Amino acid sequence: MPDEKSYSxxxxxxxxxxxxxSEVDPEKSMLIYRGYDVHELAERATYEEVVYLLLMGKLxxxxxxxxxxxxxxxxxxxxxxxxxxxxxxxDTAHPMDALRSAVSALGLYDKTTSDLSHNATVEKAxxxxxxxxxxxxxxxxxxxxxxxxxxxxxxxxxxxxxxLLTGKKxxxxxxxxxxxxxxLYAEHSFNASTFAARVTASTLSDYYSSIVSAIGTLKGxxxxxxxxxxxxxxxxxxxxxxxxxxxxxxxxxxxxIMGFGHRxxxxxxxxxxxxxxxxxxxxxKLNQPQWHQMAQIIEEVMWREKKxxxxxxxxxxxxxxxxxxxxxxxxxIFAASRVAGWSAHIIEQxxxxxxxRPTNIYNGPKEVTFTPLEQRP
Ligand SMILES: CC(C)(COP(=O)(O)OP(=O)(O)OC[C@H]1O[C@@H](n2cnc3c(N)ncnc32)[C@H](O)[C@@H]1OP(=O)(O)O)[C@@H](O)C(=O)NCCC(=O)NCCS
Numbered sequence: 528m529p530d531e532k533s534y535s536x537x538x539x540x541x542x543x544x545x546x547x548x549s550e551v552d553p554e555k556s557m558l559i560y561r562g563y564d565v566h567e568l569a570e571r572a573t574y575e576e577v578v579y580l581l582l583m584g585k586l587x588x589x590x591x592x593x594x595x596x597x598x599x600x601x602x603x604x605x606x607x608x609x610x611x612x613x614x615x616x617x618d619t620a621h622p623m624d625a626l627r628s629a630v631s632a633l634g635l636y637d638k639t640t641s642d643l644s645h646n647a648t649v650e651k652a653x654x655x656x657x658x659x660x661x662x663x664x665x666x667x668x669x670x671x672x673x674x675x676x677x678x679x680x681x682x683x684x685x686x687x688x689x690x691l692l693t694g695k696k697x698x699x700x701x702x703x704x705x706x707x708x709x710x711l712y713a714e715h716s717f718n719a720s721t722f723a724a725r726v727t728a729s730t731l732s733d734y735y736s737s738i739v740s741a742i743g744t745l746k747g748x749x750x751x752x753x754x755x756x757x758x759x760x761x762x763x764x765x766x767x768x769x770x771x772x773x774x775x776x777x778x779x780x781x782x783x784i785m786g787f788g789h790r791x792x793x794x795x796x797x798x799x800x801x802x803x804x805x806x807x808x809x810x811x812k813l814n815q816p817q818w819h820q821m822a823q824i825i826e827e828v829m830w831r832e833k834k835x836x837x838x839x840x841x842x843x844x845x846x847x848x849x850x851x852x853x854x855x856x857x858x859x860i861f862a863a864s865r866v867a868g869w870s871a872h873i874i875e876q877x878x879x880x881x882x883x884r885p886t887n888i889y890n891g892p893k894e895v896t897f898t899p900l901e902q903r904p
Contacts, residue, residue, distance in 0.1 A: 579592065582874070600687075623862070629666070655738065708805075710864075729882050753785045753841075755855065761821055787837050806842045843861075
């Protein structure tokens with residue numbers, strides 16, 4: 528029988544699999560995608576190159592990249608019936624629930640849904656990576672009583688996303704900032720949503736069901752939802768002058784400071800320096816230095832008081848705010864990027880599968896005498 532000694536709450540430190548997709552090194556605060564440092568990828572590669580790397584295991588050459596981006600560009604449309612379904616979702620629907628439902632429905636339209644072979648899964652992944660931004664933008668524009676924008680196949684993922692949301696040709700500065708954030712969000716080893724995707728895939732359920740599990744898991748504020756909560760917190764604080772007192776009071780009230788802490792990184796999140804620098808540069812260019820200033824103060828107080836560093840969701844919150852992205856879309860945008868990592872893990876799970884079925888310690892009542900219905904109080 529399992530005993531308390533073998534139990535790790537929240538599965539902390541439990542090795543749940545072997546993977547060649549990415550490596551998190553908490554000691555060096557490093558994140559590696561298939562051998563490449565994410566810092567180098569964020570600086571020198573585009574999101575499309577990173578998606579290719581995650582799905583295919585190697586960086587594309589020029590021809591491969593051109594074919595890959597061409598395919599994604601032409602797969603951005605979604606079936607008309609699904610568009611009608613998205614339009615019919617209630618106005619109150621949470622964008623992550625709308626995304627989860629639409630991805631689930633996409634599985635109904637794919638004749639290859641039950642084909643779990645390598646090639647079929649890679650193709651499904653490429654199509655879904657193309658379609659998720661269209662779903663997010665359409666769902667947003669329907670709710671805002673705006674006409675849905677037709678995707679332009681020639682645009683990059685970041686460019687197209689901003690175009691689908693706003694209907695305008697996006698500013699190159701915003702495209703670059705969004706692209707860097709997509710690179711950083713694309714993959715992060717056995718985090719909760721990836722693990723959820725792998726558990727579903729491990730039952731030999733289909734690709735769409737595995738992604739739906741992941742989207743539902745990412746939604747929570749302890750995971751992907753933290754980027755939205757982080758900017759809401761900064762908006763509540765209001766100005767750098769109020770940041771220290773606000774943070775101290777929140778800590779005294781035992782409030783969680785969103786965008787801080789991490790299960791694996793205890794010394795610092797590898798992705799934060801890149802996002803922080805981007806936040807500072809954007810703040811200077813857009814004449815909004817207050818967000819980076821406020822963030823620095825909160826970071827300093829959190830380290831001094833709790834020894835807790837920020838995670839990537841903290842700077843991402845104010846970067847997305849400066850890009851004028853609607854706050855309820857921050858977590859769906861995270862999903863639009865992380866679908867690349869989820870897909871790579873689902874492919875890996877299918878290739879080396881054993882059903883995930885952990886065990887637990889029972890702490891309920893034992894040997895209870897059965898009372899017939901008519902005699903129960
Ligand atoms: C990320 C997170 C879920 C990790 O959880 P975890 O590994 O279980 O960490 P713990 O909850 O055990 O944290 C250890 C201690 O730090 C505290 N702590 C952790 N994150 C905190 C935060 N953001 N604000 C205030 N205190 C925090 C915990 O309360 C706990 O204190 P205690 O030992 O006095 O009980 C957690 O840090 C958190 O909730 N952060 C805020 C949400 C967030 O930013 N999520 C995005 C993750 S990428």
